Amino acid sequence: MTLARTARFPLILAGAAPLLSGALLVVQAWLLASVLDAAIARQTPRHELLGGILGIAGLMLLRACISWAGERAGADASERIKRHVRLSLFQRLVRHGPHWSRGKASGELASAVVDQVEALDGFFAKYLPAMAAAAMLPVAFSVLLLPVDVIAGLVLLITAPLIPLFMALVGWGAQGASRRHLRAFARLSGFFADRLRGLSTLKLYGRAQAEAESVVAASDALRKRTMSVLRIAFLSSAVLEFFAALGVAGVAVYIGLTYLGFLDVRWTPLTLQAGLFCLLMAPEVYAPLRQFAAHYHDRATALAAVTQIAVLFDGLPQDTAEGAAPKGSIPARAGKGAHLVLSGLRVDAPGRAQAVLSDASLTLVPGEHVALMGPSGIGKSTLIEAIARLRPAGGDIRIDGLPLDEWNESALRQRVALIGQRPQLLEGSIADNIRLGRPDATDEQLLEAARRACVLEFADALPQGLGTRLGSRGHGLSGGQAQRVALARLFLRDPGLILLDEPTAHLDDATQARVLDEILEFSAGRTLLLATHAPSVAARFKRVVRVSGGKVEEA
Numbered sequence: 001m002t003l004a005r006t007a008r009f010p011l012i013l014a015g016a017a018p019l020l021s022g023a024l025l026v027v028q029a030w031l032l033a034s035v036l037d038a039a040i041a042r043q044t045p046r047h048e049l050l051g052g053i054l055g056i057a058g059l060m061l062l063r064a065c066i067s068w069a070g071e072r073a074g075a076d077a078s079e080r081i082k083r084h085v086r087l088s089l090f091q092r093l094v095r096h097g098p099h100w101s102r103g104k105a106s107g108e109l110a111s112a113v114v115d116q117v118e119a120l121d122g123f124f125a126k127y128l129p130a131m132a133a134a135a136m137l138p139v140a141f142s143v144l145l146l147p148v149d150v151i152a153g154l155v156l157l158i159t160a161p162l163i164p165l166f167m168a169l170v171g172w173g174a175q176g177a178s179r180r181h182l183r184a185f186a187r188l189s190g191f192f193a194d195r196l197r198g199l200s201t202l203k204l205y206g207r208a209q210a211e212a213e214s215v216v217a218a219s220d221a222l223r224k225r226t227m228s229v230l231r232i233a234f235l236s237s238a239v240l241e242f243f244a245a246l247g248v249a250g251v252a253v254y255i256g257l258t259y260l261g262f263l264d265v266r267w268t269p270l271t272l273q274a275g276l277f278c279l280l281m282a283p284e285v286y287a288p289l290r291q292f293a294a295h296y297h298d299r300a301t302a303l304a305a306v307t308q309i310a311v312l313f314d315g316l317p318q319d320t321a322e323g324a325a326p327k328g329s330i331p332a333r334a335g336k337g338a339h340l341v342l343s344g345l346r347v348d349a350p351g352r353a354q355a356v357l358s359d360a361s362l363t364l365v366p367g368e369h370v371a372l373m374g375p376s377g378i379g380k381s382t383l384i385e386a387i388a389r390l391r392p393a394g395g396d397i398r399i400d401g402l403p404l405d406e407w408n409e410s411a412l413r414q415r416v417a418l419i420g421q422r423p424q425l426l427e428g429s430i431a432d433n434i435r436l437g438r439p440d441a442t443d444e445q446l447l448e449a450a451r452r453a454c455v456l457e458f459a460d461a462l463p464q465g466l467g468t469r470l471g472s473r474g475h476g477l478s479g480g481q482a483q484r485v486a487l488a489r490l491f492l493r494d495p496g497l498i499l500l501d502e503p504t505a506h507l508d509d510a511t512q513a514r515v516l517d518e519i520l521e522f523s524a525g526r527t528l529l530l531a532t533h534a535p536s537v538a539a540r541f542k543r544v545v546r547v548s549g550g551k552v553e554e555a
Contacts, residue, residue: 003317004124006084007077011128014077017070018133018288021063026144028059029280037273070129078125085117088317089309094409099391104312107193112312119305122298134292141285145278151265152251152278156285159247188218244286251282336525337366338415338496340387342552344395347382356382358550360395364527366496369520371538372531374547380531381421383547384499387529388418399497417495421502423486425474430459430485431466433474437489445492452518453488454511455481480506487515491522498523500530504537516540 004011035052038044090113093101101109138160146153195202195211202208255275257263310316345360356379364370374380386393389404389412397404399415407415425433434449435441441449450456450466458481462468474482483506490498503519504512516537519530530537538544545552 003081003085003120004077004128007080007124010073010077010080011124014070014074014125014129015132017066017073018129018291019136021066021070022133022137022140022284022288024059024063024066025284026141026281028056028063029284030277031056031059033273033276033280036276037271041272071125074125074129078121081124082117082120085120085309085317086113089113089117089313092313092317097390099385105194107191108312110193112309116305116308119301122295123302126295127292127298127302130288130292130295133288137288138285141281145281148274149255149266149270149278151254152282155250155254156247156282159243159250160285160289188222191215191218244283244290247286248282251278255279336494336496337368337527338364339366339398339400340364340497340527340529341398342387342395345383345386345397346394347379347386347391349382355550357386357393357547360547360550360552362545362552364497364529366527367525368543369523369528369541370530371541371544372529372547372552373533373538373544376533378547379550380547381501383552384418384420384501384529384531387497388416388499390418414493415495416497416499417490417493418499419483419486419490419501419503421505423474423482425470425477425482425485427470427472429464429467429469430455433470433485434466434488434492437492441492449488449491452491452522453484454515454518455484455488457511458484478506480511483507484515487519491518496526498526498528498530500528502531502533504532504534509536512537 031052035049035056038052039046039049093109139157142153142157142160144153145156192215195215199208202211254263255270255278258266258270259275306316340363342360342362345357345362346355347357349356360383362383372380372383382391385391387397387399387404389407399407399412404412426436430450431446434446434455437449438445446466447456450459455466459466459468468476470476474485477485483503487503500519504515507515512534519528520540530541532538543554545554547553
């Protein structure tokens with residue numbers, strides 16, 4: 001309900017529309033009963049009834065327009081809220097970083113952001129407006145009938161409140177069933193995504209058929225849970241229809257017996273107009289409750305969805321500034337190069353009793369170029385990721401004098417550039433992937449970046465050049481080619497601190513030398529920390545440090 005504040009005005013319109021339509025319905029029913037009474041009881045000529053008939057037609061058209069406007073407002077409110085929730089969850093993903101997301105099933109995260117956020121649609125677009133109408137209109141209609149006929153009004157006034165009571169009892173079971181259903185759906189999404197990602201491996205090891213059978217079994221379990229939710233939903237509808245039928249039938253029997261003279265509990269005779277008005281309004285007393293029942297399951301689905309989102313994302317989004325505000329001010333940039341100071345750095349790894357880095361210290365003055373060496377698994381990549389705030393770490397890390405935790409995310413990403421060992425390439429053209437470094441780059445700037453990263457050496461041999469489309473995760477390029485595409489992104493940016501993790505590991509000696517020349521030329525005046533195994537690469541740097549025993553030492 002706190003999310004409703006992000007779309008307060010359209011939600012108010014959506015809730016007010018059925019109330020206004022209900023008020024016009026009373027006028028329409030009274031006018032229709034009056035016209036029928038005049039035509040049947042008083043034998044009024046047809047031409048004298050034309051005004052009343054046109055009035056009824058006008059009211060019906062006006063109510064249709066109000067209902068349409070209410071539905072549009074509800075849909076608009078729902079879209080605003082879903083957009084806000086998805087942006088907030090995405091900001092939370094960015095704030096937690098890849099280290100956090102690696103511990104989650106990617107299929108479950110995707111299901112939460114897409115499917116479970118979508119489950120909020122019915123709650124805001126349908127359920128809340130229907131709840132407002134169901135809370136007010138049945139009682140209001142019943143009270144309005146009391147002056148016309150006390151017995152009819154009392155019958156409706158007593159039976160109508162029983163429906164939400166019994167629906168609530170059924171709804172408790174519906175909420176639990178929906179929660180179990182969404183949890184199973186999220187697990188199935190993660191299960192299916194993992195199998196799809198590893199499809200080639202499964203085929204190679206002859207496990208494709210076995211895993212296909214596992215998917216079928218998981219799908220069948222989900223089907224059974226879906227059917228259990230539907231059974232409860234049908235049960236709540238049956239409760240509504242039972243009490244609504246009792247109420248409408250009770251009013252109809254009472255009026256019919258009164259007209260036949262078998263029942264006489266009124267002080268004055270029951271006119272045709274009054275009787276028709278009661279008969280016309282009796283179903284309308286239960287109509288808002290029917291609408292409410294039709295969308296009551298949306299509430300259970302939404303509650304189950306937010307529960308699952310809260311579990312996956314460690315809480316629910318509350319406001320639009322989710323994780324965006326910096327804790328401190330951003331220091332003014334004093335030139336190109338950034339000043340980096342690490343002291344007492346400690347980084348732990350899951351499953352390892354000993355810390356990867358312990359009491360590590362390092363200082364890079366603005367514009368300094370440093371090579372970082374050490375055997376595989378010693379902590380070079382861990383150190384670089386900790387500096388980029390992509391891995392949780394203890395100790396003190398300061399960039400330009402400001403603690404790393406106090407940097408605004410956007411400002412940090414502009415100031416610090418990181419190229420890892422396994423760069424992320426997306427489905428799209430080579431040019432699209434390079435342009436991720438700076439979306440507003442011109443074609444000339446993009447070509448220059450591709451040239452400096454030696455991307456043109458292999459792209460020009462392709463039929464569409466830089467326009468050649470890549471598959472998911474850069475499928476279609478070798479490891480060295482993907483690394484060069486990622487380096488081309490760097491040449492489009494203007495960072496103060498450059499962190500490179502084995503940028504030339506997959507390149508031949510000639511290409512490695514050219515790429516390294518371009519990196520050092522681009523890094524002139526900027527601070528550079530480059531992790532490498534190759535002594536020939538480290539020899540190009542005036543300063544070399546080594547990771548050893550969890551500490552950073554001068555080589």
